[in-house]
Amino acid sequence: MSDAHTKPKIRWHIVVFLAPAVLVYTAVMIYPLFNTLRLSFFTEVDQERVYVGLQNFHTLFGEPVWSEQFWNALGNNMWFFMIHMLVQNPIGIALAAILSHPKLRFTSFYRSAIFIPTILSFVIVGFAWKLILSPIWGIAPEMLGAVGLKSLYAPWLGKEAYALTALSLVSVWQFVGIPMMLIYAALLSIPDEILEAAEVEGITGSSAFWKIKLPLILPSIGIISILTFVANFNAFDLIYAAQGALAGPDFSTDILGTFMYRTFFGFQLQLGDPHMGSTIASGMFAIILIGVCLYLFGIQSRMRRYQF
Amino acid sequence: MNAARQNRLNSFAAHGALILYTLIALFPVFVIVINSFKTRKAIFREPLALPNSDSFSLIGYETVLKQGDFFLYFQNSMIVTVGSLFFILLFGAMAAFALAEYRFKGNTLMGLYLALGIMIPIRIGTVAILEMMVQTGLVNTLWALILVYTAQGLPLAVFILSEFMRQVSDDLKNAGRIDGLSEYRIFFRLVLPLVRPAMATVAVFNMIPIWNDLWFPLIIAPAEEVKTLTLGSQVFIGQFVTDWNAVLSALSLAILPVMALYVVFSRQLIRGITSGAVK
Numbered sequence: 001m002s003d004a005h006t007k008p009k010i011r012w013h014i015v016v017f018l019a020p021a022v023l024v025y026t027a028v029m030i031y032p033l034f035n036t037l038r039l040s041f042f043t044e045v046d047q048e049r050v051y052v053g054l055q056n057f058h059t060l061f062g063e064p065v066w067s068e069q070f071w072n073a074l075g076n077n078m079w080f081f082m083i084h085m086l087v088q089n090p091i092g093i094a095l096a097a098i099l100s101h102p103k104l105r106f107t108s109f110y111r112s113a114i115f116i117p118t119i120l121s122f123v124i125v126g127f128a129w130k131l132i133l134s135p136i137w138g139i140a141p142e143m144l145g146a147v148g149l150k151s152l153y154a155p156w157l158g159k160e161a162y163a164l165t166a167l168s169l170v171s172v173w174q175f176v177g178i179p180m181m182l183i184y185a186a187l188l189s190i191p192d193e194i195l196e197a198a199e200v201e202g203i204t205g206s207s208a209f210w211k212i213k214l215p216l217i218l219p220s221i222g223i224i225s226i227l228t229f230v231a232n233f234n235a236f237d238l239i240y241a242a243q244g245a246l247a248g249p250d251f252s253t254d255i256l257g258t259f260m261y262r263t264f265f266g267f268q269l270q271l272g273d274p275h276m277g278s279t280i281a282s283g284m285f286a287i288i289l290i291g292v293c294l295y296l297f298g299i300q301s302r303m304r305r306y307q308f
Numbered sequence: 309m310n311a312a313r314q315n316r317l318n319s320f321a322a323h324g325a326l327i328l329y330t331l332i333a334l335f336p337v338f339v340i341v342i343n344s345f346k347t348r349k350a351i352f353r354e355p356l357a358l359p360n361s362d363s364f365s366l367i368g369y370e371t372v373l374k375q376g377d378f379f380l381y382f383q384n385s386m387i388v389t390v391g392s393l394f395f396i397l398l399f400g401a402m403a404a405f406a407l408a409e410y411r412f413k414g415n416t417l418m419g420l421y422l423a424l425g426i427m428i429p430i431r432i433g434t435v436a437i438l439e440m441m442v443q444t445g446l447v448n449t450l451w452a453l454i455l456v457y458t459a460q461g462l463p464l465a466v467f468i469l470s471e472f473m474r475q476v477s478d479d480l481k482n483a484g485r486i487d488g489l490s491e492y493r494i495f496f497r498l499v500l501p502l503v504r505p506a507m508a509t510v511a512v513f514n515m516i517p518i519w520n521d522l523w524f525p526l527i528i529a530p531a532e533e534v535k536t537l538t539l540g541s542q543v544f545i546g547q548f549v550t551d552w553n554a555v556l557s558a559l560s561l562a563i564l565p566v567m568a569l570y571v572v573f574s575r576q577l578i579r580g581i582t583s584g585a586v587k
Contacts, residue, residue: 011410011412013490013491013492014406014410014412016402016492017402017403017405017406017495018402018403018406018407018418020398020399020402020403021399021400021402021403021422021462021466022403022418022422024395024399024455024458024459024462025422025425025459025462025463027459028430028437028440028455028456028458028459029425029430029433029459029460029462030424030425031436032433032434032435032436032437032440033428033430033432033433033436035433035436035439035440036432036433036434036435036436039435039436091329094325095325095326095329098322098325098326099326101319101322103319104319104322104323106323108578110326110329110330111578112574112578113330113333113334114326114329114330114333115574115577115578116333116334116337116567116570117333117336117337118516119516119520119566119567119569119570120337120520120563120566121519121520121522121538121541121562121566122520122522123520123522123538123541123542123545123562124340124541124559124562124563125336127545127555127559128336128337128339128340128559129336131340131552131555131556132336132339137351137352137355137552138352138355139339139355139356142355142356173332173333176333178581181578181581182581185581226427230427230429234429234431234432236431236522236523237521237522237523240522240526241522241542257431260434264434264435265527274435274438274439277434277435278435278436281432281433281434281435284432285428285432288427288428288429288432289428292427292428
């Protein structure tokens with residue numbers, strides 16, 4: 001290699017080190033991803049795959065039977081995401097702020113306990129809450145009755161108006177541990193000198209949180225928002241475990257993941273259609289891509305980062 | 309003195325808030341587990357009471373162990389999780405080493421290519437993944453799941469591990485080279501042992517999502533003999549939905565292994581998250 005005239009030798013060990021990961025990743029993730037996008041331009045006629053251009057997208061957005069379902073699922077998904085942003089992340093930040101208090105005891109116990117729902121599977125979480133909220137069992141009405149609010153009880157998961165919000169809150173309950181942990185880590189990494197300097201200036205307690213800590217953890221809040229966005233727009237398991245593929249009552253909890261599953265596999269009288277399934281997947285891909293790009297170019301690049 | 313009292317009041321409020329939320333977090337798990345040990349009558353009459361000698365019953369567990377093949381499901385989940393973690397760590401560490409250690413054309417590009425998968429969920433490609441698994445005959449095998457989870461876990465693994473591998477001292481590796489060690493030996497003998505903590509973090513991050521996944525078992529491996537515990541309990545509960553004893557026992561049995569894993573690995577998990585691996 002010291003001789004500039006000879007051709008650069010291929011360093012085979014680099015190839016050997018990279019090959020397995022690149023092969024598996026390309027074959028099982030990237031290639032199917034693009035193949036799915038490609039399949040959305042095809043349809044099946046007499047058991048043969050035919051190229052139809054944008055026709056599937058015309059069907060999805062043009063035919064009321066399809067477009068109504070799609071916009072319903074997208075709207076529900078937006079609401080699902082909004083509740084996570086408005087409830088899960090503020091609660092997570094608040095818990096982290098309390099936990100990061102320097103002299104507080106038992107913090108590691110609280111952290112581990114609050115994180116437990118996050119490690120449970122959606123099947124457990126979905127069914128457990130379904131049972132607890134069920135009017136047959138009566139835990140929820142009984143507990144509301146104990147504080148004199150029994151009149152507020154309704155079979156939430158069975159009512160169109162409440163089911164989606166109730167399930168979103170169950171999901172919030174499950175995942176609040178993640179923003180809590182990430183914000184907690186961010187709060188701990190703020191150097192003491194900054195807080196001491198603020199204290200000298202007379203900024204303590206809650207005003208120290210709003211004026212000093214919160215601006216410093218904004219980048220972490222940005223990361224949590226985009227993680228929540230991606231996770232919510234490809235959610236499926238909780239709705240499926242609690243309400244089934246039909247996302248009842250009357251599709252009021254249908255989100256993009258369940259809509260895609262139903263379309264792809266079929267249900268009851270409707271046959272499964274992989275090409276329409278791919279079309280919906282392409283739509284989800286576009287939504288996630290837009291979200292990630294907005295974050296990367298709109299938010300992250302403008303955010304000031306502080307190096308300690 | 310006033311400040312001290314203020315302080316005590318504050319910490320009182322802090323503990324109050326944390327205890328309240330801890331109760332909210334643990335309450336559903338508690339209710340499910342205690343009721344799984346009660347008779348059907350007691351479940352409905354006093355759902356919040358602990359089981360006593362009168363109401364104690366294991367009938368639900370008997371149904372579950374008789375009807376469901378939970379040991380097989382558990383074994384399947386174990387094989388899929390351990391197998392996927394093995395390949396994620398091995399392949400991920402190898403690729404991370406190549407990216408961190410050597411300067412070659414396309415290094416940055418390759419890093420970006422592998423990082424794409426951190427943000428884009430693999431589920432989007434499900435239609436084509438199923439088609440590929442059908443064509444290669446892998447559908448309804450545990451290998452299909454292992455391959456999918458390996459591909460899903462690799463991007464973040466490469467990203468985290470290459471950060472850590474950059475910190476391994478060059479002197480050590482060069483000393484190895486002077487002693488005539490091959491690049492492979494340098495990787496396996498010198499570098500891998502040094503990044504073991506980072507490997508543990510990656511393993512813990514991947515373990516729980518793989519164990520709990522419902523989507524891919526449902527789609528590419530729904531056959532009875534390859535059902536994972538998550539899918540198996542979903543199907544079981546769906547069938548026994550009116551047998552409350554059985555449902556509650558199945559839920560408790562599904563909670564058990566995850567809790568055991570969590571007790572063993574929670575320190576690692578929490579340290580991993582809080583060490584800023586996701587920065």
